[in-house]
Amino acid sequence: MKMSLLTPHVYWAQRHEDIYLRVELIDTQNMKVHMHENVLEFSGFHTCFDLIKGQGHGAKGQNDYQFSLAFRLPVNPEVSFKSTQRQVSITVKKAQRGWWDRLTIQEKKPLFLAPDFDRWLEESDAEMEIHEKEEKQKRVKMSRREENGRPSIKTIFLFLYNLVQFLCFSWIFINMTVRLFIFGQDSMYDTFHTMSDVMFFCQTLAAIEVVNAAFGVVKTGVVPTLIQVVGRNFILFIIIGSLEEMHNKAVVFFVFYPWSAIEIFRYPFYMLGCFNTEWKDLTWLRYTAWIPLYPLGALAEAVAVVQSIPLFDEANLFSIDLTKSIGVSIRFSHFLYIYLVLMVFALTVNFRHLYKQRKRRFHTNKRKAQ
Numbered sequence: 591m592k593m594s595l596l597t598p599h600v601y602w603a604q605r606h607e608d609i610y611l612r613v614e615l616i617d618t619q620n621m622k623v624h625m626h627e628n629v630l631e632f633s634g635f636h637t638c639f640d641l642i643k644g645q646g647h648g649a650k651g652q653n654d655y656q657f658s659l660a661f662r663l664p665v666n667p668e669v670s671f672k673s674t675q676r677q678v679s680i681t682v683k684k685a686q687r688g689w690w691d692r693l694t695i696q697e698k699k700p701l702f703l704a705p706d707f708d709r710w711l712e713e714s715d716a717e718m719e720i721h722e723k724e725e726k727q728k729r730v731k732m733s734r735r736e737e738n739g740r741p742s743i744k745t746i747f748l749f750l751y752n753l754v755q756f757l758c759f760s761w762i763f764i765n766m767t768v769r770l771f772i773f774g775q776d777s778m779y780d781t782f783h784t785m786s787d788v789m790f791f792c793q794t795l796a797a798i799e800v801v802n803a804a805f806g807v808v809k810t811g812v813v814p815t816l817i818q819v820v821g822r823n824f825i826l827f828i829i830i831g832s833l834e835e836m837h838n839k840a841v842v843f844f845v846f847y848p849w850s851a852i853e854i855f856r857y858p859f860y861m862l863g864c865f866n867t868e869w870k871d872l873t874w875l876r877y878t879a880w881i882p883l884y885p886l887g888a889l890a891e892a893v894a895v896v897q898s899i900p901l902f903d904e905a906n907l908f909s910i911d912l913t914k915s916i917g918v919s920i921r922f923s924h925f926l927y928i929y930l931v932l933m934v935f936a937l938t939v940n941f942r943h944l945y946k947q948r949k950r951r952f953h954t955n956k957r958k959a960q
Contacts, residue, residue, distance in 0.1 A: 598655045601706035606687050612706050613678035615655060623671045623680060630659045657702060660695045689713045749864040751798060756857035758792045763850035778843035785846055793823050814943040817936045825891045829898045841894045848887035855879050877948040888937045895930055899923045
């Protein structure tokens with residue numbers, strides 16, 4: 591029996607409160623895991639086997655494994671670990687909740703240490719994971735309360751809000767589709783006159799979503815919600831609604847159609863969520879349909895802004911004349927050029943937010959299926 595001293599491969603991941611280590615060892619024996627002055631020390635050995643002339647397993651040799659890790663920040667001295675036939679799993683509690691930029695006190699990573707991509711999350715993803723757990727706990731509590739009586743006022747309010755929005759956006763989408771098939775391209779130029787009243791109502795009502803996010807009625811980001819609601823309302827009420835010349839342009843059709851198409855999947859998903867119910871096909875559509883529709887809607891909004899610039903200059907609408915006082919006239923079109931740049935930033939923020947939501951949703955479902 592030949593004994594050799596080796597260092598195993600160690601993979602790590604973190605959450606705000608824990609460090610997860612995965613030691614790539616099979617059938618570890620005489621394992622010792624000890625924490626001393628913020629340094630984790632591991633030792634253990636196992637016997638390797640291979641086939642000998644088809645007569646069974648023979649001993650190939652004994653390998654002794656050990657490693658130590660000096661953590662970057664303080665951790666609790668208690669360590670939990672578990673050995674399986676495939677690996678050794680170690681969990682270390684951080685002394686203070688937070689996110690580490692690296693694991694060890696030394697800047698250079700040890701050669702045997704690597705990220706555990708099966709469990710790896712960025713800080714924002716980990717925060718979203720915490721929010722999902724909290725949301726799940728709230729849904730469980732809410733369902734228990736509803737088993738004992740009627741739905742809460744909050745549940746009824748959210749359900750009715752999402753129902754109204756779903757019905758209104760469905761009306762817009764269906765009518766635009768039917769009119770396109772019946773009247774063809776001509777229907778595009780009449781979109782504002784036939785759909786604007788309902789769209790005005792929907793987008794005014796959407797301000798409730800910002801309030802819900804700000805006061806924690808629903809668990810979602812305030813900034814992405816604010817960007818979407820304010821951005822849409824600016825396009826609807828200012829760019830399109832305030833100029834009669836914009837009312838007859840085909841770009842209105844291309845703005846309204848992606849908006850309504852996204853919402854006919856989003857609002858029924860929230861309606862079912864009010865009662866802790868899920869339809870998998872609808873969930874997939876809610877987290878996937880935005881991928882082509884959101885950029886198309888943003889592109890149509892940008893085209894609408896570009897088309898409105900000469901119209902605002904001609905009408906001198908929303909411009910400020912300061913020539914008598916300081917000799918400068920602040921034209922609204924100057925702001926619109928800046929707004930076009932801000933649209934790119936807003937699109938990036940919301941696209942990243944939606945992508946993280948989708949990744950977290952389906953990554954979580956995939957882990958549950960496993």
